[in-house]
Each structure stands twice: as C-alpha cells, then as structure tokens.
Amino acid sequence: MSEENHEIEDLQAEVAGLLLEFVYAPLLEDQHVRGVLPAPSGAPAVRAVLGDRNECVPARLTVYEIPLTADDELRTAHDVVALLRAVHTGTHIYPASSVTSVMGMELYLVDPAQVEEAPFTTDDWAATLLRCLTRPSMQQPSPKLRGFLFREGGVLRLYMGNGEAADVIAADVRPGGALTALLAALPSLLGKEWRTSDATDDPHCRYLVDLTDW
Structure with missing residues (x-):
C-alpha cells in the first residue's frame, strides 16, 4: 500500500x-x-x-x-x-x-x-479540546481531565488532576483555534500563581486558574 x-x-x-x-x-x-x-x-x-x-x-x-x-x-x-x-x-x-x-x-x-462549509461552532472547539485531553498523545502528555463544565459567555471550565484525589485544579478557558498551543502550555499554566484565585463558589477544585485571555 x-x-x-x-x-x-x-x-x-x-x-x-x-x-x-x-x-x-x-x-x-x-x-x-x-x-x-x-x-x-x-x-x-x-x-x-x-x-x-x-x-x-x-x-x-x-x-x-x-x-x-x-x-x-x-x-x-x-x-x-x-x-x-x-x-x-x-x-x-x-x-x-x-x-x-x-x-x-x-x-x-x-x-x-x-458548497460553503458551515462554520466551526464553540461546542465543536470545546469537544475537540476535551477529546484531546481525554486521549493525550505519547508525545504530549497532559494532566488528567477529571471533569468539565460549560459556563456562560463561551467559557469552558476544566477540572485537572495530578493523581492526588484531593488535588484538583480548575482552569477556565475559551476553546478556539489555538488548541495545540493551549494543550502544550496547559501543564505549566496550571501552576501560574498570578493567574490563580480561590474558587469560593466551586467546591470541586482546590483553586481556579483563569486562562480565558491566553
């Protein structure tokens, strides 16, 4: 072949x-x-x-x-x-x-x-991102995706874990065209202190990282 x-x-x-x-x-x-x-x-x-x-x-x-x-x-x-x-x-x-x-x-x-192709929707981008996180490549391992939530304003909240049951970090992202770059940078971005805040209204994570402007 x-x-x-x-x-x-x-x-x-x-x-x-x-x-x-x-x-x-x-x-x-x-x-x-x-x-x-x-x-x-x-x-x-x-x-x-x-x-x-x-x-x-x-x-x-x-x-x-x-x-x-x-x-x-x-x-x-x-x-x-x-x-x-x-x-x-x-x-x-x-x-x-x-x-x-x-x-x-x-x-x-x-x-x-x-035919004029139909535009890619926000949900399409979100599904692509979630699919990549649930099936990470050997070349580009990612933190484990332990949950997700669609938020208002086109924001997707990712709940990422590192193997510790109580250590879940949430990340708010806007799914879009730069998914490859986001996936590559996500492990390091989760630890950026200046991006973190206490997610006082979200009991499902230890803290929240705002990546909506990344």
Whole structure:
C-alpha cells in the first residue's frame, strides 16, 4: 500500500471516530449519523449516512460522499463535518450524474467547490479540546481531565488532576483555534500563581486558574 493510501485509510478512520459522536447527539437539527462508509475501490473519499435517530430503513436514509482530497492536500475530519452540515442545510441542486443509490439509500456525490462549509461552532472547539485531553498523545502528555463544565459567555471550565484525589485544579478557558498551543502550555499554566484565585463558589477544585485571555 502506498503512503498516500495509508494517509487516506488513517483519515477515513479519523472521520469515523469523529462522526461517532453524532450517533446520539444530532449533527444538525434532527439529523444523526447512521453510518460511516469508506468509499469503495479505495477511492479517496468517505460516505456519511444521515437520518433520524434510530432510523435503519434504507429508503429513509441519505448518503453523502465527501472527497478527502483538496488539490494536493488532505481535508481534515472537521472539514468533513463542516461539509456535511452545509450540504444538509438549505436547498442544493445536484446534477443527475451526482445522484445515485447504494444499498437502497439515496447517494449524493458532493462537490466541495459548490458548497460553503458551515462554520466551526464553540461546542465543536470545546469537544475537540476535551477529546484531546481525554486521549493525550505519547508525545504530549497532559494532566488528567477529571471533569468539565460549560459556563456562560463561551467559557469552558476544566477540572485537572495530578493523581492526588484531593488535588484538583480548575482552569477556565475559551476553546478556539489555538488548541495545540493551549494543550502544550496547559501543564505549566496550571501552576501560574498570578493567574490563580480561590474558587469560593466551586467546591470541586482546590483553586481556579483563569486562562480565558491566553
């Protein structure tokens, strides 16, 4: 298998893992992910099956095929989510050559050039951050995430631990585009005294670190 094929395979697996979250939580409105299919014949694409929650009848499901390549680069799993939300919102006209069927389900071949991607939401950023903290990489270990709470004003409170049951430090953050930098800096930022304050209204931590302006 070529390096490019390996990259496509890895990306298809990443998309499947990300879309798994939308089996129970809706991708948008009342639409849930009912399946994720690798495009046949090794094509560099992924097929996402959308429908109502718990729906299994093929005639009531819709499949969208999203190409994973863009010029000489690969799309990300989040790009796929953005495209899926976009194509399932509003009215889109597909040429006859882009509409077919597979396994009894209607299949649409999406042309990303004709679609404006839906914006990444605050909850999307928050979910990405939480996912990274619960599955830290070997290259970038992080303090253990022991809890979280969505706060007003787009703030996410993280409850971080270091192995001591009573030693929980809370950190208020604003999830956004610089997640990699935040994850790398988080272990040292948790100990910055000038950022700490007693969380008198929060009995779930020893103290609170304000990282909302980081």
